[in-house]
Amino acid sequence: MQPPITGRCLCGAVTYRADAPPLWQMHCHCQSCRRTTGAAFASFFGLRDGTWHWTGREPAVFHSSPDVDRLFCPACGTPMAYRSTRFPGETHLHAGTLDDPGTYRPTAHVHSAEMQHWADINDHLPRHAASSDD
Numbered sequence: 001m002q003p004p005i006t007g008r009c010l011c012g013a014v015t016y017r018a019d020a021p022p023l024w025q026m027h028c029h030c031q032s033c034r035r036t037t038g039a040a041f042a043s044f045f046g047l048r049d050g051t052w053h054w055t056g057r058e059p060a061v062f063h064s065s066p067d068v069d070r071l072f073c074p075a076c077g078t079p080m081a082y083r084s085t086r087f088p089g090e091t092h093l094h095a096g097t098l099d100d101p102g103t104y105r106p107t108a109h110v111h112s113a114e115m116q117h118w119a120d121i122n123d124h125l126p127r128h129a130a131s132s133d134d
Contacts, residue, residue, distance in 0.1 A: 001025070001045065001104065007097040008056070009078035015056035016080075016093065018047050023090065025104060027125075030111035036070050037079055040119035043095035043106060044082065052091070 005018040022045040033042035059071035059080045071081040082092040095104040109115070112127035 001098075005047075005052070005103075006055075006099045007093065008099065009059075009073035009076055009080060009097060011073060011076035011078075013057040013075045014054065014059045014073040014078070014080055016052060016097075017055050018052035020048060020051035022046055023048060025095070025106045027106050027109045027121075028111055029109060029113075029115045031114055032064060032068075033082075033111075034114075034116075036064065037094070040116050041109075042079075042082075043104065044092040045095055045104065046087070046090050046092050049089050049091055052093075 001022055003019045003021060005022070006016065008015040025043075025045040027041045027043050029041045034040065036042070057073075057075070060074035062070045062072065064070050067085040069083045070079065071083070072079050078097065079094050080097055081094065095101060095106075098104060106123075106125060108126040108128060109121070110128050111130055113129040115121070
């Protein structure tokens with residue numbers, strides 16, 4: 001992905017713009033990401049804080065665990081981003097919110113030990129049983 005990178009929620013109230021390329025792009029299969037998205041896995045890209053900003057309405061925040069915030073549109077409920085004290089200075093945005101999702105290029109799967117057997121993915125990307133920080 002090359003900047004500018006833009007995206008939005010379903011209703012268009014929450015929007016963002018990044019002026020730097022992502023730090024990484026990956027799929028996460030942890031139970032928490034599955035539950036927050038209602039999908040087999042969540043696709044994220046990481047941005048260094050200070051290189052991007054909200055351009056529309058600010059998202060609402062759900063504190064899903066002591067060190068994790070999940071950001072979502074307060075109007076339509078679209079999951080927008082993930083923040084954790086484990087990744088200081090970094091915000092993980094959901095790839096499904098991209099204005100041009102065709103530019104998303106994941107490089108790996110994290111928490112692959114929690115992958116669902118009914119979501120058969122044969123993309124040949126590296127798989128890490130836990131996140132890179134675990």
